[in-house]
Amino acid sequence: MSNQAAWLSSEHGQLEVKEAAYSKPGPGEVLIKNHVVAINPIDAKIQEHGVLVKTYPFILGFEVAGEIEEVGEGVTRFEKGERVCGLAIALRTQNLAHAGFQLHTCAIQFAVARIPTSVSYAQAAVLPIGLATAASGLFEPQYLGLPPPGPTPSANAEKRAILIWGGSSVVGSCAIQMAAATGLIVFTTASAKNHEYVRGLGAAYVFDYSNPNIVKEILAAVVGAGVELVGAYDVISEDDTTEKCAEVVHHFGGGVLLATRLGNRPEGVMLGDVRRSVVRPPSPTATEMPVWIAIWADFLEQGLEDGRLKAKPDPIVIKGGLDMCQEGLDLYRKGVSAAKIVVEIEE
Structure with a gap:
């Protein structure tokens, strides 16, 4: 051959x-x-x-x-x-x-x-790469450590929420779908022309990232929804987006801020009690294998078949x-x- x-x-x-x-x-x-x-x-x-x-x-x-x-x-x-x-x-x-x-x-x-x-x-x-990167940040224990999506949403997940900054991106599109499949309430950002697109993926709240008051609007929406914010996933990972995500997470008592690349900021504490973790390129090692099997063998194959994954x-x-x-x-x-x-x- x-x-x-x-x-x-x-x-x-x-x-x-x-x-x-x-x-x-x-x-x-x-x-x-x-x-x-x-x-x-x-x-x-x-x-x-x-x-x-x-x-x-x-x-x-x-x-x-x-x-x-x-x-x-x-x-x-x-x-x-x-x-x-x-x-x-x-x-x-x-x-x-x-x-x-x-x-x-x-x-x-x-x-x-x-x-x-x-x-x-x-x-x-x-x-593949968007799914793997999003799944690493959401489900691997060194990051958010959320339970992977199963046939039905996790118990009490509807009382928890996540902010995904950059929802119309490749990683963001996958992260929205997987987070929504676990039952989380998804808050996300996108340009105005892509609002309906991310809603179609499962986002419950969408904000225009060009709005100068976006942080205040996100904070008000999370408070109004009465949910616990488990963290933020900054797919764009620019200094400005990282600072805004950190401000949102910090407001609710700290948590994890994920990013897809390091940018110009050091990894570690970003603002007060907010811990920043940079999602590294995924690799199916022995410690990560349970997540890979749950996502690739179960959610990707079955989700495409039954419509949970687009x-x-x-x-x-x-x-x-x-x-x-x-x-x-x-x-x-x-x-x-x-x-x-x-x-x-x-x-």
């Missing part, structure tokens, strides 16, 4: 499609024949700033969707030919077989989920195969809202 990949040959270089090794799946892994790959902010950041990659040439790409080509030793959940989406973790493992921007990707079975026929490959490809945001599809991955990165840098760019490799 042959394989090709869109290679990043050097720091700041353009992607070039060349031959790549065809790797057999290892123990606990599956080999996915990719139909679609997704473009992510971290791909653009690595190419533009030359960060995180230790050795070149390298293959970017963190989300794929396609069909199972082979299964490795010990894999019992999947069979050849099944439609799936998966998380590509080459940046963590430094194993290029695990990269996304190629025709075939090896993925660990606990970061792969079946997708129903009602969901296209392009729709499914928007989910494949959001909507994909912007670029056709033309791996040669179009660079165009996808260039398009991302021009800016997208409530959408995600995906590249179709094979129909």
Whole structure:
């Protein structure tokens, strides 16, 4: 079998499609024949700033969707030919077989989920990294440690709430849905044009992030709802958004402020008794495995099937195969809202 990949040959270089090794799946892994790959902010950041990659040439790409080509030793959940989406973790493992921007990707079975026929490959490809990052912050014990969503909302969850800043983003879209699925009342921010979008994902209260009085309005809404605020998840993670989230959390006696990146602020105490935790890139380690199984094997597969989980945001599809991955990165840098760019490799 042959394989090709869109290679990043050097720091700041353009992607070039060349031959790549065809790797057999290892123990606990599956080999996915990719139909679609997704473009992510971290791909653009690595190419533009030359960060995180230790050795070149390298293959970017963190989300794929396609069909199972082979299964490795010990894999019992999947069979050849099944439609799936998966998380590509080459940046963590430094194993290029695990990269996304190629025709075939090896993925660990606990970061792969079946997708129903009602969901296209392009729709499914928007989910893996957003779902994994949101789930890490919400459910892993070192962060908020909330109970993962089950078939029914958790007991007394309707009396608790969370603030998600940046609800129309990829991570925000997943965080809203998972938090709402646990029964939490979701307060979120978005531009005015995306208010109905985030309400459709399960947000109960939506605020325009450009409103200069937004903090006062959020505080009044939380008090009026009579709920306990368990914390805030700052998906945007700029200095201004972090300060506003910290102010909200501090008002209710402290708690946890999550962020998806460190920005210019030190990790630790941000304001009074507010603890700031930066959600690190997810990796399915032994300690995190219960959360991964609950989200990937249960919520993602079953949620797409029964409608509790929507494949959001909507994909912007670029056709033309791996040669179009660079165009996808260039398009991302021009800016997208409530959408995600995906590249179709094979129909």
